[in-house]
Amino acid sequence: MMSRIRDWLANTPIDDPVDRRNAGFMQLLLVFEGLRIPLTKLYLFGLHWSYLHEHFYARARIGASAALAIDVGTDLAMTLSAWVGFYLIRRGRFPPAVAQFVATMLASGAVAYAAFGYHATDGNLTLMMILALSGLMLGRKALWITYAAEALILIMSVDPLKASGAGEPVGVLLAIYDLLPMRALTSYLLIALIVDRSIYALRESLLESDRRRQQLAREIAERERTHEQLLHAQKMDAVGKLASGVAHDVNNVFDIILGFSTERDRLPGEDEPMDGNTRAVADALEGIELAARRGTAVCRKLLNFSRNDVxxxxxxxxxxxxxxxxxxxxxxxxxxxxxxxxxxxxxxxxxxxxxxxxxxxxxxxxxxxxxxxxxxxxxxxxxxxxxxxxxxxxxxxxxxxxxxxxxxxxxxxxxxxxxxxxxxxxxxxxxxxxxxxxxxxxxxxxxxxxxxxxxxxxxxxxxxxxxxxxxxxxx
The missing domain is CATH 3.30.565.10 (Histidine kinase-like ATPase, C-terminal domain)
Known part of the structure; x- marks a missing residue:
């Protein structure tokens, strides 16, 4: 059963070999997220509603009702995005599938952090997962775009009201700096650097391996071509020797025909009277001589072509x-x-x-x-x-x-x-x-x-x- 599921997940119409290998894991991750997010929310609503309301929604900057709507809306968006990504991968569209899932998660995180603040949310692991996912699945450019978006999200999570009591603008800026989650920013930066270097090394190794494979393929093709040329040269040499022998024998036959055709010189000349039969014989012998000379020329050319001259x-x-x-x-x-x-x-x-x-x-x-x-x-x-x-x-x-x-x-x-x-x-x-x-x-x-x-x-x-x-x- 598991082998059938594994084969089904691997059977995707994706051309890129790296994306095709990542498609199986990505499908499992999307299915997991598509089930985990709604089931977790149902579990919290059913068994821990009072705790959730008191420690989470009630502490939101925008009020409990708005916070509830944002929480449910972002979870619904992330769930739908996970299943849409799964569908796109099954259709062979791997990069768009991952990109839309990452974008939805970032957008949901931005809304949640702006509404609840950094300390009121538990999204550190989610942001780390999205950061690593974007780099490994989409490349280095997507990695740093994701990091910049997450840094902006963390900055948006700062409550400006807590820093407004500092008075002067410089004091406000210093207060905002103190409120920034610097530990998270630096941690994400280190993760981004590690993933970036890993991606670079893997991509370079893959490119080098591909270059060696192409060079090996060219060398094999060149060797096969050289072998074919050698075989063809041997065949042409054998054909040349055969043609030389045949042309030599046929040329001897034409020489005999030419010898007999010259017997027409014993017939009366053009200015001497000849009957109709004699004239016909003379014309026939002349035609035979011309055809034999033509055949001799052909044989001579064949002999010239078959010689191994320098x-x-x-x-x-x-x-x-x-x-x-x-x-x-x-x-x-x-x-x-x-x-x-x-x-x-x-x-x-x-x-x-x-x-x-x-x-x-x-x-x-x-x-x-x-x-x-x-x-x-x-x-x-x-x-x-x-x-x-x-x-x-x-x-x-x-x-x-x-x-x-x-x-x-x-x-x-x-x-x-x-x-x-x-x-x-x-x-x-x-x-x-x-x-x-x-x-x-x-x-x-x-x-x-x-x-x-x-x-x-x-x-x-x-x-x-x-x-x-x-x-x-x-x-």
Whole structure:
């Protein structure tokens, strides 16, 4: 039975962990006060009415009838406040519950002390309880506000009529000072100081423990991330070796096909007469040769990507590199996606690792492909302005929200379903560009597509841009 009650008291919708732990005790205290105050008053009224009237109400400054009304009214207010506080805690509103109970107790104490005086009341323990309660449950600020209110209550309890006979103003002030409950004021001050220091030490310990917990969580997350990166690197290494072997074997097959396709040279030339069948065979062999050369280019790129070469920075023409990369970029897109490449007429020289440059472009094209599941257009544009070369990869896909755009370069961040992406593509591109002294700009509008622009330092502009030539076509 007791365990059920304890579990029920602990089951409160309170977010703050400290308040949630204090909620059980606070509920018991409020229930106790909500029962103790009215039961005590009923006991005194029933069995000790004459003593209560003679030693308490009759000595009040405002008369017995008014004193009785104030006593009953304050007890009723404190009882209702206790049950209201209990209800608020059950609703998850812990600070308002404690604050309204403390405020009601202080207000009731102020009225009682003003009516009966300090020596005629027995509220020292109540004021001490309220002082400690406000500090432990609401914090240091509430503690000192409560102490200031209690000091004001004690000052209000002084009877100015007893000090009026001193005559001069200075004498009146000295008489009031003598009447002040200095022992209570200093005792409450010491209690407030002790509680304040205890709260400070507990809060600092809690904050330090929370900081250590967060640091430990970050270290664990970083270790798990590093472990995942290591596993992924091992997987990519195995995939690279497998792709290298497959590409090498397939490249040998394409070499054989190219060898056979060159047999068309034995056919009559363009200026010699040929019948329809011979012309069809010649065209077919030419198409076979073009397809085989395209397959050979793809295999060569795969072999380059799978090599574990050391970073080799060199100066090369980005225009020519994109021209050579166009077949592999085309292969990265499905048939329902178009590839458009807009390049300037002259060379644009950059300093970069050639294989890493190609890897970055293919990663961007692959991301464009994934953003257009229903088809669309991927446009690669190269523009030069002063000493900066801008390479843009634009898609007409679904775009992305600002919250996603802010995280696209984080390792392992992906919006793709499990098994369809590692979240490393754009992270790799970002690292490569930054290492080359460049930067990346991402522009995206949900529903309108995304443009990722690589800004690389230009080594030299050999010739002025005479315009863009559109080499885009659906292949």
């Amino acid at each position: 970073t080799l920075t060199e100066e090369f023409d980005a225009v020519a590199a994109l021209e050579e990369l166009r077949p592999l970029a085309r292969q990265s897109l499905p048939s329902h996606c178009q590839l458009r490449v807009l390049l300037p007429s002259g060379p644009r020289i950059i300093r970069f690792d050639r294989s890493q440059f190609e890897l970055a472009i293919i990663n961007l094209v692959t991301n464009a492909r994934d953003a257009m599941p229903d088809g669309g257009s991927c446009t690669i544009t190269l523009e030069a302005a002063e000493d900066i070369l801008a390479i843009s990869v634009q898609d007409t896909g679904m775009g992305m929200a600002e919250s996603i755009r802010a995280q696209v370069f984080e390792p392992f961040f992906t919006t793709k379903p499990a098994g369809h992406g590692t979240g490393l593509g754009l992270s790799v591109v970002y690292d490569l560009v930054v290492q080359a002294g460049g930067r990346i700009v991402v522009e995206s509008v949900p529903g309108q597509g995304t443009t990722i622009r690589l800004m690389l330092p230009l080594v030299s502009a050999v010739s002025e841009m005479s315009g863009l030539r559109n080499v885009a076509r659906a292949v």
